[in-house]
Amino acid sequence: MLALAFALGLLWFSLIEYVHHRHAGHRKAFGKLYRGHQAHHADPMEGRVQFVKKLVQRLPLVLVGTVVLGGPWLLVLGVHYGSAAVVGTLIAYLYSEWFHHRIHQTPPKSAWASWMWRYHFVHHFRNPKVNFGFTSPLWDLVFRTYEAPATKFVVREELADRRTGDQLGFRWVARRVRSSQVATMPAQRDR
Numbered sequence: 001m002l003a004l005a006f007a008l009g010l011l012w013f014s015l016i017e018y019v020h021h022r023h024a025g026h027r028k029a030f031g032k033l034y035r036g037h038q039a040h041h042a043d044p045m046e047g048r049v050q051f052v053k054k055l056v057q058r059l060p061l062v063l064v065g066t067v068v069l070g071g072p073w074l075l076v077l078g079v080h081y082g083s084a085a086v087v088g089t090l091i092a093y094l095y096s097e098w099f100h101h102r103i104h105q106t107p108p109k110s111a112w113a114s115w116m117w118r119y120h121f122v123h124h125f126r127n128p129k130v131n132f133g134f135t136s137p138l139w140d141l142v143f144r145t146y147e148a149p150a151t152k153f154v155v156r157e158e159l160a161d162r163r164t165g166d167q168l169g170f171r172w173v174a175r176r177v178r179s180s181q182v183a184t185m186p187a188q189r190d191r
């Protein structure tokens with residue numbers, strides 16, 4: 001039963017992850033949260049130091065989130081099981097941050113990771129209105145924002161004058177790319 005309450009916390013956070021990304025990350029009305037996520041779209045690569053800094057900066061938000069989104073579990077399930085659900089929620093949060101960071105930092109090491117990397121890159125480089133889950137496609141499937149990942153991506157290619165280096169504009173090209181390359185390509189912003 002304790003494990004079940006913990007699993008409930010994991011599932012609960014996966015829903016928060018989806019809703020937070022889809023709305024706070026992609027709607028201008030969310031101000032600072034929106035701008036923070038759009039900065040990630042503009043430059044998905046971040047170093048380890050930046051990652052740790054981000055976690056520290058988010059601490060107040062996480063604390064408030066734990067009280068608001070984890071607190072009700074204590075009321076519903078009681079202190080014993082409610083605490084397990086809150087711990088599950090927090091662990092799922094840390095896992096989500098770490099997993100998303102790795103997607104942009106390292107090549108995938110398993111078939112599942114490879115699939116998740118490409119699934120997230122669809123959101124970054126093809127259509128920012130789909131694939132909001134960072135750790136699974138569950139809620140994208142439920143809310144019909146799922147788009148199957150492909151090995152072929154449509155990427156934005158900057159065109160520059162070879163001689164002077166002046167920007168001439170850009171074009172969209174379909175290209176098969178390695179996942180490690182995709183993360184370094186110019187991001188496709190919200191349209």
Ligand SMILES: [Zn+2]
Pocket residue numbers: 021025026037041123128
């Ligand atoms: Zn996004």
Ligand SMILES: [Zn+2]
Pocket residue numbers: 040044100104120124
């Ligand atoms: Zn990302």
